[in-house]
Amino acid sequence: MNNENTFNSTNPLPEPASSNSIVVGHDGSKGASHAFTMAMELAAELSAPVVVVRSWSILTAPxxxxxxxxYVSSFDEYTTAVREEMILTLKGTVEKFDKVQVAYEPVHAPPAKSLIAISHDARMLVVGTRGHGGFTGMLLGSVSEQCVRHAACPVLVVRPTPATSW
Structure with missing residues (x-):
């Protein structure tokens, strides 16, 4: 992975994850945490590394x-803050799967575009679903639906269980 995590004229897309990896999107929600746990379980069974992707904007970043x-923080400072929050948030699950290699990839870009680009060469992309549904879902389109339609690799959409319902 490269260190420049923004889409711009010099870096139009993030570098794809390795072909053996499982890419998982994580936005901090319960559904994303459930998807991350599922990705870690699969990675442990397959001896595959996991790449956790969080798309961020100035409004959503810590x-x-x-x-x-x-003080106006730089994009590098925001990227570091997002990465640190990812590591802290996912620490408990990562510790349960201590043999799985995990990489954290904060990306300053739209979620679906980021996930599709990074997972291009991956074994699998794992995403949660919030189930916007209805009129809002039709207007906005969901990240999981965009990933299913446009990802080059297989996509696993992890639906909520009663314990992770949102």
Whole structure:
């Protein structure tokens, strides 16, 4: 993976994950955590590495450690803050699967585009579903639906269980 995690003219797409890897999207939701657990279980069975992708924007990213009122943080500082939050959030599950290699990939870009690009060469893409449904789902389109339609690799959409219902 490269260190530049934004889509721009010099880096139009993030580097795809390795062909043996399982890519999983994680936005911090219960559904994403359930999908991450499923990805880790599959990775343990297949001896595959996992690449966790979180798309972020200035509005959704945690404030960087250096942030203070009046200070404008750099994209690198936001990327570091997102990565640190991912590591902290997923720590418990990662520890349960200590033999699985995990890489964290925060990307400053739309979620579906990021997941589709990074999973291009992967063994599988795993995503959760929030089930927007109805009119909102038709207007916005869901990330999981876009991934199913456009990903080059197989996509596993992990639906909520009663314990993870949202």
């Amino acid at each position: 404030k960087p450690a250096e942030w203070e009122y009046g």
